[in-house]
Structure formats: C-alpha cells, structure tokens
Amino acid sequence: xxxxxxxxxxxxxxxxxxxxxxxxxxxxxxxxxxxxxxxxxxxxxxxxxxxxxxxxxxxxxxxxxxxxxxxxxxxxxxxxxxxxxxxxxxxxxxxxxxxxxxxxxxxxxxxxxxxxxxxxxxxxxxxxxxxxxxxxxxxxxxxxxxxxxxxxxxxxxxxxxxxxxxxxxxxxxxxxxxxxxxxxxxxxxxxxxxxxxxxxxxxxxxx
Amino acid sequence: xxxxxxxxxxxxxxxxxxxxxxxxxxxxxxxxxxxxxxxxxxxxxxxxxxxxxxxxxxxxxxxxxxxxxxxxxxxxxxxxxxxxxxxxxxxxxxxxxxxxxxxxxxxxxxxxxxxxxxxxxxxxxxx
Numbered sequence: 506x507x508x509x510x511x512x513x514x515x516x517x518x519x520x521x522x523x524x525x526x527x528x529x530x531x532x533x534x535x536x537x538x539x540x541x542x543x544x545x546x547x548x549x550x551x552x553x554x555x556x557x558x559x560x561x562x563x564x565x566x567x568x569x570x571x572x573x574x575x576x577x578x579x580x581x582x583x584x585x586x587x588x589x590x591x592x593x594x595x596x597x598x599x600x601x602x603x604x605x606x607x608x609x610x611x612x613x614x615x616x617x618x619x620x621x622x623x624x625x626x627x628x629x630x631x632x633x634x635x636x637x638x639x640x641x642x643x644x645x646x647x648x649x650x651x652x653x654x655x656x657x658x659x660x661x662x663x664x665x666x667x668x669x670x671x672x673x674x675x676x677x678x679x680x681x682x683x684x685x686x687x688x689x690x691x692x693x694x695x696x697x698x699x700x701x702x703x704x705x706x707x708x709x710x711x712x
Numbered sequence: 713x714x715x716x717x718x719x720x721x722x723x724x725x726x727x728x729x730x731x732x733x734x735x736x737x738x739x740x741x742x743x744x745x746x747x748x749x750x751x752x753x754x755x756x757x758x759x760x761x762x763x764x765x766x767x768x769x770x771x772x773x774x775x776x777x778x779x780x781x782x783x784x785x786x787x788x789x790x791x792x793x794x795x796x797x798x799x800x801x802x803x804x805x806x807x808x809x810x811x812x813x814x815x816x817x818x819x820x821x822x823x824x825x826x827x828x829x830x831x832x833x834x835x836x837x838x839x
Contacts, residue, residue, distance in 0.1 A: 516774025516787050527778045528811050530751040556786035587782055592835030599751045619749050619817030691839045702829040
C-alpha cells in the first residue's frame with residue numbers, strides 16, 4: 506500500500522496542464538512513409554514536447570492474415586509520436602504521426618476512427634510512399650490534404666505534375682511545406698481546417 | 713518512424729517491469745474500447761484511495777486536469793490497449809469522467825461542427 510509515499514511527478518509538467526474547462530478534443534493524423542518528416546512536423550507545431558504512445562500487435566493483430574495459423578504470438582511494438590495544440594479554454598487539438606506503411610495498418614483503426622482529418626506528408630523523391638495512406642484514408646472516409654515536405658535536395662515539380670503523379674482529385678488541397686517550421690506546419694493545418702470548413706458549409710447549404 | 717529520445721527525460725526508478733497481463737488483470741481487451749478514443753479527455757473525479765493498484769493511483773493523480781488517453785498511455789509507458797482496460801475500471805466506479813468519447817469523435821468527424829472548425833481556424837491563426 507504505497508499509494509501516498511511517492512513524490513514522483515508522473516504525468517504532465519505544471520506548464521503542460523490543460524485548462525480544467527477543456528471539454529472538446531480533436532484528432533488529426535499526420536501520415537506518410539518512413540523518413541518523410543511526420544515526427545518533425547508534430548514537433549514543430551506541438552506546444553508540448555512530443556510524447557509517444559505505443560501499441561503491441563498481439564492484441565490488435567487478430568485477424569491479420571499473416572498471423573493466421575501462427576501458434577506462438579509475435580509481439581511487434583509500434584510507437585506513435587503525438588503533440589498537442591490548445592486552441593482555447595475548451596478545445597484542444599492532438600496531432601498523431603502515424604506510419605503509412607501497410608504493415609502498420611493494424612494500428613490504424615484506432616487512430617483514424619474519429620479523426621477529423623489527415624495530413625498526408627510526401628517527399629517528391631518517393632511520391633509512391635504516400636499512396637497506401639491516401640487509399641486507406643479514402644476507404645475510411647477521412648478527409649485529407651497533401652503536403653509536400655520541401656527537402657532542400659528534393660526536386661521541385663509544378664503542382665499540376667504532382668497532382669497527376671499522385672492521381673489527386675481537384676478538390677483535395679495540395680500544399681508545400683517545411684515540416685521543420687512552426688508557421689509552415691500551422692499553415693498546413695489551416696489548409697486542412699479550411700478544407701473541412703468549406704466541405705461542411707457546402708453540404709449544409711445544399712438544397 | 714524516427715527513434716530518438718523516447719521519454720528519456722524521466723529518471724525515476726521503474727522497478728521490476730510488471731507483465732501487462734498483471735496490470736490489466738488478465739484482460740486483453742477493454743469492453744470500453746469503443747468508448748475511449750486516443751484523444752478522449754480523462755478527468756479524475758476522486759482522490760486515490762488506499763489499496764488501489766498503483767496504475768490507478770497514477771491515473772487519478774495525473775488527471776487532476778483533463779488529459780487525453782494518449783497522454784495517459786505515454787506517461788504510464790503502457791500501450792493504449794492496456795490503458796483502456798485500466799480506465800474502464802475507473803470509469804465503471806465513476807472515479808474518472810470521460811469527455812468526448814469515441815462515439816462523439818466519430819459523429820463529429822462524419823458531420824463536423826462548423827463552430828468547432830471556426831474555433832480551430834481562429835486558434836491556429838493565433839499560433
């Protein structure tokens with residue numbers, strides 16, 4: 506019975522406490538291939554030092570074809586970095602950097618369910634890395650924007666070429682960004698929110 | 713995924729690692745998995761009591777102010793499935809309150825609240 510003998514500050518630092526009045530939270534997913542800058546973007550815009558939550562595949566992997574018939578459970582742990590932006594005294598936004606590769610999809614159900622929207626982060630040198638994520642978001646009905654992370658040594662293409670290469674419909678916003686910069690990451694999120702806003706108001710105004 | 717310094721700043725003694733099935737009382741899936749989203753906010757409604765399991769005490773303490781399930785998972789260093797189970801216990805006894813359940817998130821995602829979207833745009837512009 507050692508419930509009161511500890512002074513360990515397990516939990517957020519004082520400056521990281523949310524207002525007690527916070528009652529609404531919103532989830533946005535930043536998804537993309539390996540090394541495309543997901544964690545960098547989360548870190549740039551987050552007001553807290555990014556945290557990590559993880560999941561093991563033993564539970565969530567049930568039903569995954571690869572495991573069918575495997576007697577001994579394998580444990581794969583996948584970590585997701587996430588950050589936070591407090592919008593006002595009621596509303597807080599959480600941003601999850603989620604690996605886009607197909608082998609991590611066992612994680613996805615819990616992450617994209619209930620997500621307000623997503624940012625698909627791509628690198629012009631490996632555009633195809635973004636395809637699985639875009640397919641999965643479309644299947645899940647999660648609206649998204651595509652942000653091209655401008656690595657200094659990556660080739661720059663006209664937006665129309667990128668749209669064609671990504672097979673991106675006109676209504677999906679495509680923007681450039683520098684995932685290392687707060688203002689740039691913020692602008693990507695603003696593009697997403699305005700996209701959602703336009704869709705929501707267009708729907709509600711439809712006859 | 714980038715590796716890096718995962719929770720490296722914490723320096724307390726973790727003690728002997730406890731197997732997850734001990735932490736969760738042998739359960740592997742919370743009935744409330746559908747209730748709790750990663751970003752559902754948890755708020756303590758009670759002080760820790762003698763005899764509570766340490767993880768429950770930690771949750772009640774860290775949730776004096778609202779805290780997301782994901783943050784609870786990160787600070788406890790437990791997978792979110794295990795945290796779901798722990799939180800389900802506390803919810804069942806009304807020791808914590810859950811704000812914005814999974815259902816609320818799914819509903820809000822299908823039909824976004826325009827006022828919330830405005831608040832998000834305004835808030836982001838102030839960053």
